[in-house]
Amino acid sequence: MNIVISGIGITKFGELWDMSPRTLARQAGEAALHDAGLVSKDIDAIIVANMLSGMLGSQEHLGALFGEELGFLGKPAMKVEGACASGGLAVHTAINSLLGGQYKRIMVLGIEKMTDQKPERVASALIGAGTNEERLAGITFPGVYAVLARAHMEKFGTTQEQMAAVAVKNHFHASLNPLAQFHTLLSVEKVMRSACVADPLKLLDCSPISDGAAAVILSINKEPRMKDSVSVVASQVATDTLGVARRKNLTGLNATEIAAKKAYEDAGVSVADIRVAEVHDCFTIAEIFAMEDLGFFKKGKAAEAIMQGQTTLGVGKGVVVNTSGGLKGCGHPVGATGVKQIVEIAVQLRGSAGKRQVSGARIGLTHNVGGSGATCVVHILKRT
Amino acid sequence: MYSPVKLWRNQKHTQILLGKKGVIVSWTIIRVPPEGFSNQAPYPVVVVRLENKEMITAQMVDWEESQCRIGQYVRVILRRISEPSSEGVIPYGLKVKPL
Numbered sequence: 001m002n003i004v005i006s007g008i009g010i011t012k013f014g015e016l017w018d019m020s021p022r023t024l025a026r027q028a029g030e031a032a033l034h035d036a037g038l039v040s041k042d043i044d045a046i047i048v049a050n051m052l053s054g055m056l057g058s059q060e061h062l063g064a065l066f067g068e069e070l071g072f073l074g075k076p077a078m079k080v081e082g083a084c085a086s087g088g089l090a091v092h093t094a095i096n097s098l099l100g101g102q103y104k105r106i107m108v109l110g111i112e113k114m115t116d117q118k119p120e121r122v123a124s125a126l127i128g129a130g131t132n133e134e135r136l137a138g139i140t141f142p143g144v145y146a147v148l149a150r151a152h153m154e155k156f157g158t159t160q161e162q163m164a165a166v167a168v169k170n171h172f173h174a175s176l177n178p179l180a181q182f183h184t185l186l187s188v189e190k191v192m193r194s195a196c197v198a199d200p201l202k203l204l205d206c207s208p209i210s211d212g213a214a215a216v217i218l219s220i221n222k223e224p225r226m227k228d229s230v231s232v233v234a235s236q237v238a239t240d241t242l243g244v245a246r247r248k249n250l251t252g253l254n255a256t257e258i259a260a261k262k263a264y265e266d267a268g269v270s271v272a273d274i275r276v277a278e279v280h281d282c283f284t285i286a287e288i289f290a291m292e293d294l295g296f297f298k299k300g301k302a303a304e305a306i307m308q309g310q311t312t313l314g315v316g317k318g319v320v321v322n323t324s325g326g327l328k329g330c331g332h333p334v335g336a337t338g339v340k341q342i343v344e345i346a347v348q349l350r351g352s353a354g355k356r357q358v359s360g361a362r363i364g365l366t367h368n369v370g371g372s373g374a375t376c377v378v379h380i381l382k383r384t
Numbered sequence: 385m386y387s388p389v390k391l392w393r394n395q396k397h398t399q400i401l402l403g404k405k406g407v408i409v410s411w412t413i414i415r416v417p418p419e420g421f422s423n424q425a426p427y428p429v430v431v432v433r434l435e436n437k438e439m440i441t442a443q444m445v446d447w448e449e450s451q452c453r454i455g456q457y458v459r460v461i462l463r464r465i466s467e468p469s470s471e472g473v474i475p476y477g478l479k480v481k482p483l
Binding site for chain 2: 119120121123124127131132133134135136137138139140142143146147148150151154195196197198199200201243244245246247250
């Protein structure tokens with residue numbers, strides 16, 4: 001498989017009270033068209049990734065809405081939803097639509113507007129990604145990941161300081177990304193001192209509530225004007241039980257393992273070939289899970305390695321993880337996240353990441369999770 | 385907030401699990417609750433393996449800090465779930481209590 005990334009565009013992530021969803025969509029979409037050197041008539045379809053517009057904004061029918069906003073009148077437009085994996089799923093859907101042969105170029109727009117509502121409302125909407133049983137139990141998303149963290153701590157002796165080190169690393173990376181939500185550096189002590197949200201997770205273990213949009217233009221053919229380009233060479237999705245209680249194992253995400261294994265096979269690469277990765281760190285423990293489930297470290301070994309800086313820019317010799325700042329540092333507008341991950345890896349593989357550039361990166365990976373691991377999307381990107 | 389019809393449908397499953405004993409396999413304490421739960425926070429939510437092997441997620445009530453631990457035995461009971469909305473029914477459902 002070889003799907004060309006013809007254009008990328010992204011907005012600032014953060015509390016963007018003065019920007020409407022239409023404005024965000026236009027910024028990201030027009031940036032992607034400009035980057036590709038294309039105009040709206042060159043695009044055959046638009047696929048929107050979003051989770052919460054219905055619950056938080058009383059707005060559905062996003063395909064038509066953003067199709068209109070971006071000047072795609074008359075063209076096919078639709079939304080894909082898979083909780084926080086909506087972005088990755090939309091990219092996967094776009095790729096399969098291209099391979100199906102009807103379209104030559106598709107824009108994928110990931111977008112979320114979360115900060116218009118009070119945090120309790122957002123927390124209640126987000127747990128819409130879980131089960132009815134979880135909602136009746138009064139659990140929140142930090143709570144679900146706290147349950148997973150507790151199980152990992154019990155089995156592997158993972159510590160709260162090791163989890164904190166994930167936030168420290170990702171805020172450091174975010175400080176090098178002008179579009180990231182946070183530019184403040186953290187320390188392990190500062191994370192440990194932050195207010196407890198759901199034991200053992202503290203406020204600074206959690207990704208923030210964010211607004212933002214990201215867009216990619218995917219093409220079946222190489223654009224004539226491009227000398228070298230970045231392509232998607234594997235796109236895999238796997239699923240698991242919707243809630244955590246019915247999982248056989250609470251110390252990893254099975255969907256990640258399945259999707260990753262298939263993606264490595266498809267791309268013909270091994271985990272050791274991956275030089276840069278954007279993984280789904282909705283909570284610090286989630287990055288530890290991701291590093292183990294994707295095969296970068298053995299089970300129970302990732303937390304210590306992250307704390308030693310093995311995945312930090314300029315420190316480790318292997319894969320550098322979440323150069324954008326991840327969900328923790330760059331922000332997590334849920335529908336946008338999976339698309340932002342593709343944008344970030346494309347920037348890295350083009351060699352245009354500036355201060356946060358991973359030198360010599362030619363193969364990269366994105367890992368996008370929906371809910372507590374019920375959906376996982378893995379993409380592998382290559383500079384060709 | 386809760387559809388009375390949905391609560392009524394759930395009752396079948398509620399009856400099957402009521403009174404069952406189980407053991408905590410993981411837990412957390414929710415300190416920033418979702419809507420409708422603010423008057424109960426902080427409260428533990430636990431994942432329990434029941435005697436019939438079924439796994440459930442439930443709020444734990446009548447708890448002490450020392451009972452928030454993996455391996456703690458609990459029993460399934462019926463309690464009011466959360467604050468009723470002004471027009472809705474009072475939602476009852478499953479919670480667990482330490483043994």
